Amino acid sequence: MMGTGPFAAPTFQELLTTRHEVAALVTRPLRARRGKAIAPAGPMRDLAHDHGIPIVDPEDVNAPEARARLAEFEPGLLVVCDYGQILAPETLAVATLGGINLHASLLPKYRGAAPINWALYHGETLTGVTVIHMTPRVDAGPCIAQAETAIEPDETAVELEVRLARMGAWLVRRAIDNIEAGRLEALPQDPSQASKAPRLKKSHGQVDFRRPAEAIRNQVRAMQPWPGTFTYWHRPGGEPLRLILGPVDVVELQGDAAEPGTAAEVTKDRLVIAAGDGRGVAPRSVQPAGKRMLETAEFLRGHRVRPGERFGAA
Numbered sequence: 001m002m003g004t005g006p007f008a009a010p011t012f013q014e015l016l017t018t019r020h021e022v023a024a025l026v027t028r029p030l031r032a033r034r035g036k037a038i039a040p041a042g043p044m045r046d047l048a049h050d051h052g053i054p055i056v057d058p059e060d061v062n063a064p065e066a067r068a069r070l071a072e073f074e075p076g077l078l079v080v081c082d083y084g085q086i087l088a089p090e091t092l093a094v095a096t097l098g099g100i101n102l103h104a105s106l107l108p109k110y111r112g113a114a115p116i117n118w119a120l121y122h123g124e125t126l127t128g129v130t131v132i133h134m135t136p137r138v139d140a141g142p143c144i145a146q147a148e149t150a151i152e153p154d155e156t157a158v159e160l161e162v163r164l165a166r167m168g169a170w171l172v173r174r175a176i177d178n179i180e181a182g183r184l185e186a187l188p189q190d191p192s193q194a195s196k197a198p199r200l201k202k203s204h205g206q207v208d209f210r211r212p213a214e215a216i217r218n219q220v221r222a223m224q225p226w227p228g229t230f231t232y233w234h235r236p237g238g239e240p241l242r243l244i245l246g247p248v249d250v251v252e253l254q255g256d257a258a259e260p261g262t263a264a265e266v267t268k269d270r271l272v273i274a275a276g277d278g279r280g281v282a283p284r285s286v287q288p289a290g291k292r293m294l295e296t297a298e299f300l301r302g303h304r305v306r307p308g309e310r311f312g313a314a
Contacts, residue, residue, distance in 0.1 A: 001044075001053075002026040002061075002099075005082035007165045009043040011102055014169035015079065016051055020176065023073040028084045029057045062088040070094045077179070079172060080134065089136050099134040100175060101141070102168045104161070105197065106130060106148055108189040111139035112197035116164065117157050119197075120222035123214065125151050127160070129168040131175040133186055140194075142186035145175040154247070157224045200227060207231045209261035209312055213250045213275035220248050233303075234310040241303075242314070246285030246293060253280050261312040266305050269297035273311050 001012050004027045015022050025048040030041065048055050054073075058066035062085070071094050078092065078099035092098045105115035107130040112118075119127045128148035132141040147167055151160060178184045205227035207216055220229040232240035251265075251272050258264035258274035265272035265280070272280040287293040288303070 002078055002080040002083045002087075003044055004028040004042070004084045006043055007104065007161055007168075008081035008083070008102075009047065010165045010169035011079065011081050011172050012044060012047050014173050016047065016053075018173060018176075022051075022053055023075055024054045024056050024070075026056045026058075026061065026070065026083070029059060061085045062091050067091055067094055077176070078134070079176075081168070081172070086138055087134065092134055092136075097179065100144065100172070100179075101132050101134050101139070102172050103130050103132060103139055104164045104168065106146060107132060107139060107143055108191065108194040110195055110197040113199040115197040116161050117197070117200060117222045118195075120151070120155075120157055120160065121218055123218045127151055127164070129164050129171055131168075131171055132189075140189060140191075142188045144178070144184055144186050145171050147171050154221070156221045202227045205229050206313065207245070207311075209273060210276040212277040213279040213281050214277075216275055216281050217248050217250055220245055231311045232314045233305065234312070236306075236309070240314045242289040243311075244287040244293070245283045246287070248281040248283045251280045251282045253278065261310055263305055263307050263309045263311070266300070266307050268300060271296055271300060271305055 001015060001022055003012060012025070025044060027044050045055060056069055058069070060066060067090060070091070075095040077097045078087070078095045080087065080099050081102040087099060103115065105119060106126070106128045110118055116127070126148055128146060130143050131145040132139065132143055135141040149163065149167065200223070205223045207219065207229060209216070223229045229245045230242060231245065232242055234240050253264050253272070253274065257278055258280070260274050260276045262274050263271060264274040270282055272282045274280050283296055285293050285295050286299050288299070
């Protein structure tokens with residue numbers, strides 16, 4: 001098993017219940033945070049410790065010494081999920097049957113490091129998980145198993161990841177059974193249908209209120225738990241205040257069209273910010289810089305926002 005992040009844990013747990021031998025866990029090394037102790041081990045290492053599975057954590061899994069260490073286990077198959085390194089052809093060749101990878105999208109859509117986040121960001125209503133036979137090109141190998149699911153209207157990236165991880169564990173088990181039984185059907189991906197899901201950056205969380213209200217709502221759902229979705233309240237006579245937005249509702253605006261990014265409606269318990277399509281977004285909660293997350297009504301009790309004031313880039 002090759003995995004590091006929490007998305008891989010259900011698959012690892014599932015493999016441990018099968019009659020197949022899990023020879024080792026290959027995972028990323030533990031990192032010391034700047035000025036802090038080493039980061040917690042996480043569920044993958046915990047599972048390995050609990051079941052007496054050897055842990056291999058090379059800095060570079062493709063280095064000759066790392067490949068030699070993997071070869072000592074004489075693996076039949078590499079099962080890869082949320083690992084964090086790209087495997088070279090020589091590394092895949094260590095296993096008799098090469099490697100399979102569980103990816104959190106309906107490939108070829110959303111190839112890359114953050115498929116769940118970008119599917120939500122773009123307003124997809126359907127997603128799923130795919131098991132591919134690994135090739136040197138990232139997420140481009142032939143599909144050997146796939147399952148789809150509808151995305152709930154208010155589902156966040158955190159919630160969707162949990163569901164897809166459970167689906168994926170079952171799918172990986174089925175794929176391995178099919179490989180063993182010789183029932184495998186590998187379908188090549190159509191490159192013309194491919195789309196990218198690049199690693200998230202902090203800047204991906206900043207709201208552009210010129211976008212449609214529904215697109216902003218999807219951004220809030222997508223950028224969880226990091227980088228979060230944020231904007232700046234441009235206070236008259238003060239420095240802009242950075243605000244992290246909690247879930248937002250799409251609101252139909254009354255009266256004349258408001259400039260995108262301005263406070264279109266302010267009451268004692270509701271703040272509506274105009275978006276670029278003539279509608280608005282109403283945050284259910286906000287987190288001022290350096291403070292805890294507050295219900296919008298509580299925030300407005302301590303911060304006097306007036307209609308027409310601007311929200312947007314600093």
